[in-house]
Amino acid sequence: MTTLKNKIAIVTGSSKGIGAQIAILLAAAGAKTIINYANDDAAANDIVNQIKSAGGEAIAVQADVSNTEQVATLFDTTISEFGKPDILVNSAGMMINKPIAETTDEDFDRTFAVNVKGTFNTLREAATKLNDGGRIVNLSSTTTRMMLPAYGTYCATKGAVEQLTRVFSKEVGTRGITVNAVSPGPTDTELFHEGKADDTVERLASMSPFNPIGEPVDIARVVAFLVSEEAAWVTGQNIGANGGIA
Numbered sequence: 001m002t003t004l005k006n007k008i009a010i011v012t013g014s015s016k017g018i019g020a021q022i023a024i025l026l027a028a029a030g031a032k033t034i035i036n037y038a039n040d041d042a043a044a045n046d047i048v049n050q051i052k053s054a055g056g057e058a059i060a061v062q063a064d065v066s067n068t069e070q071v072a073t074l075f076d077t078t079i080s081e082f083g084k085p086d087i088l089v090n091s092a093g094m095m096i097n098k099p100i101a102e103t104t105d106e107d108f109d110r111t112f113a114v115n116v117k118g119t120f121n122t123l124r125e126a127a128t129k130l131n132d133g134g135r136i137v138n139l140s141s142t143t144t145r146m147m148l149p150a151y152g153t154y155c156a157t158k159g160a161v162e163q164l165t166r167v168f169s170k171e172v173g174t175r176g177i178t179v180n181a182v183s184p185g186p187t188d189t190e191l192f193h194e195g196k197a198d199d200t201v202e203r204l205a206s207m208s209p210f211n212p213i214g215e216p217v218d219i220a221r222v223v224a225f226l227v228s229e230e231a232a233w234v235t236g237q238n239i240g241a242n243g244g245i246a
């Protein structure tokens with residue numbers, strides 16, 4: 001991929017899974033990278049160490065994306081440690097798989113708080129704190145195209161993320177900032193496997209002509225393109241990175 005030398009990147013939810021792989025690729029391309037996470041200090045520090053061992057620059061910054069003040073501090077810490085950010089990737093997310101009939105108010109509120117308010121909080125900060133010519137990628141999900149039972153609340157949050165993406169691309173486009181969504185299909189991470197029996201995983205995998213489920217790097221490569229100089233003409237889009245599942 002092309003160089004991201006002199007670029008500064010915030011990747012939310014990058015202590016593990018897809019976000020971690022995105023952070024590793026952006027740092028390998030030269031970006032000074034913020035590893036944001038909610039709880040798992042050890043996992044975040046491990047990704048920082050992996051990046052540093054490979055010759056890159058990264059620091060871990062804890063912040064719950066659903067918390068307005070903590071997200072402001074995430075951006076301010078980025079500016080004080082590395083400088084004004086050029087790239088924001090929103091990978092922090094959560095999923096509770098339950099039919100709507102069994103979904104509690106707490107399930108609904110927490111999923112919206114992390115997935116929607118979390119994205120909103122970072123976009124609002126980016127509106128004033130991201131450099132001109134910057135890049136924003138929000139992680140949505142191919143489930144918004146699939147009508148899978150038990151994904152109602154999760155899909156609703158990702159539908160909201162897609163709409164925030166489209167509208168925000170018009171609001172900051174005049175500064176040369178692109179805003180896109182990437183929608184993974186089933187991808188081999190903790191979030192995907194939690195609570196799923198083997199036959200469910202196999203059924204979802206078989207919906208892709210490539211069969212096995214995706215790896216985090218399959219998604220990270222698409223994000224890496226969207227944050228590159230070459231993707232300057234792509235904005236307001238939602239790219240399926242899903243092995244053709246939908």
Ligand SMILES: NC(=O)c1ccc[n+]([C@@H]2O[C@H](COP(=O)([O-])OP(=O)(O)OC[C@H]3O[C@@H](n4cnc5c(N)ncnc54)[C@H](OP(=O)(O)O)[C@@H]3O)[C@@H](O)[C@H]2O)c1
Nearest residue numbers: 013015016017018038039040064065092093187189191192
């Ligand atoms: N995996 C899939 O099949 C799939 C498919 C479609 C879309 N997606 C989307 O892709 C994104 C990444 O998913 P993943 O599978 O990589 O998930 P994951 O492996 O469960 O990792 C989630 C990451 O988000 C962080 N996080 C969770 N809540 C947070 C919060 N409130 N504030 C800050 N960080 C928080 C976690 O931090 P801690 O380490 O502290 O827990 C962790 O780093 C999500 O938006 C997800 O909805 C995933």
